[in-house]
Amino acid sequence: xxxxxxxxxxxxxxxxxxxxxxxxxxxxxxxxxxxxxxxxxxxxxxxxxxxxxxxxxxxxxxxxxxxxxxxxxxxxxxxx
Amino acid sequence: xxxxxxxxxxxxxxxxxxxxxxxxxxxxxxxxxxxxxxxxxxxxxxxxxxxxxxxxxxxxxxxxxxxxxxxxxxxxxxxxxxxxxxxxxxxxxxxxxxxxxxxxxxxxxxxxxxxxxxxxxxxxxxxxxxxxxxxxxxxxxxxxxx
Numbered sequence: 001x002x003x004x005x006x007x008x009x010x011x012x013x014x015x016x017x018x019x020x021x022x023x024x025x026x027x028x029x030x031x032x033x034x035x036x037x038x039x040x041x042x043x044x045x046x047x048x049x050x051x052x053x054x055x056x057x058x059x060x061x062x063x064x065x066x067x068x069x070x071x072x073x074x075x076x077x078x079x080x
Numbered sequence: 081x082x083x084x085x086x087x088x089x090x091x092x093x094x095x096x097x098x099x100x101x102x103x104x105x106x107x108x109x110x111x112x113x114x115x116x117x118x119x120x121x122x123x124x125x126x127x128x129x130x131x132x133x134x135x136x137x138x139x140x141x142x143x144x145x146x147x148x149x150x151x152x153x154x155x156x157x158x159x160x161x162x163x164x165x166x167x168x169x170x171x172x173x174x175x176x177x178x179x180x181x182x183x184x185x186x187x188x189x190x191x192x193x194x195x196x197x198x199x200x201x202x203x204x205x206x207x208x209x210x211x212x213x214x215x216x217x218x219x220x221x222x223x224x225x226x
Contacts (some may be wrong), residue, residue, distance in 0.1 A: 038157050041103070043207050051192035051207055052107035054177060054215040058189065059108070061139050061178040062086060066120060069183040072220075073123035 083115070084134040087127065091117060098131055099196065099203045102161065105175075106192060106205050111136055114203065125176065128194070140173040143190060146219050150190060152208050162195055162202035171196040175205075176219065184223035187216040 004012060011021040018040070023031040034042050081095045099114045105128075113131035124145055130136035143150045154170075164170050172195060174188045190213035196203045 038160075041207075044209060047191070047207055047209055048106070050215050051189065051205075054189045054192065055105055055107045055138070055175065055205075058138055058175045058177040059136060061137075061176075063180045064178040064183060065181075069178070070120055070122060072183050073120070073125075 083129070083131050085117070085127075085129050086135045086137060088117065091129075093117075093131075097201070099201050101203045101205070103204060105138065105194075106207070108136060116140075126173070128173070128175070139176040139178060140194065141176050141188060141219070143172060143174045143188060143193065146188070147190065147217065150213070152193070152211055152213070154195065154206065158195065158204060158206045162197040162204050163200045164195070164197050169197055169199055171198055177216070184220050186219045188219050189215045190217040191215045 006012065006022045008022050008025055011019050013019050017037050019035040021033040021035075023033045025031075036042060082090050082092055085091050093115050097115055099116075101112050101114055103109060104112050105114075108130075111130040111133050114128050115131055117127040117129050117137075119125035119127040119139055125139050125141055128138045128140045150172075159170070172193050174190055174193050177187050177189065179185045191208050191211060192205055192215060193208070194203060194205045
């Protein structure tokens with residue numbers, strides 16, 4: 001990994017289109033600004049990973065007991 | 081056209097209803113074509129089935145059925161990605177995680193909703209960063225395990 005030291009207000013360019021700026025530092029928190037093309041999605045890693053993990057769990061529904069699910073959901077239209 | 085599904089075997093679908101998720105579903109970026117199939121008669125679930133991978137399918141539900149005041153600020157860019165011009169064109173679904181043994185404990189991912197533009201046949205799962213919702217919102221909050 002490339003490691004660079006930056007001061008508040010300084011930036012890093014990645015290629016022509018991506019700029020990462022250090023906005024502020026308070027204690028152990030760093031505010032980072034990211035400018036990038038719209039097509040690049042930018043996420044906080046832990047939140048993105050959480051969604052990814054949940055999707056993986058959700059995709060493994062195949063052993064669900066359909067009978068009890070159907071019983072359970074019978075009343076859903078009336079009372080969620 | 082016919083597609084193969086893990087749950088229903090071969091299923092006839094209308095190719096005009098295939099949704100394109102240009103970025104896939106998060107964690108499964110390689111599959112971009114999905115179709116909604118009925119999941120279980122008499123229940124509000126729909127299966128979001130990958131057209132090109134029989135074993136990839138997500139149980140989804142309309143979040144407003146169990147979380148009436150669900151709301152979030154979608155980013156303009158996300159809406160542009162699926163060509164939403166008016167909010168009324170937007171359909172929102174969330175992915176449900178089914179525990180194997182007790183469906184009462186099912187949870188819905190309210191932090192990663194799926195946005196659909198049915199008219200344009202485009203979809204996108206987005207990530208909510210600053211919100212009160214979690215990936216494990218209980219659909220039946222009163223249900224106890226056991």
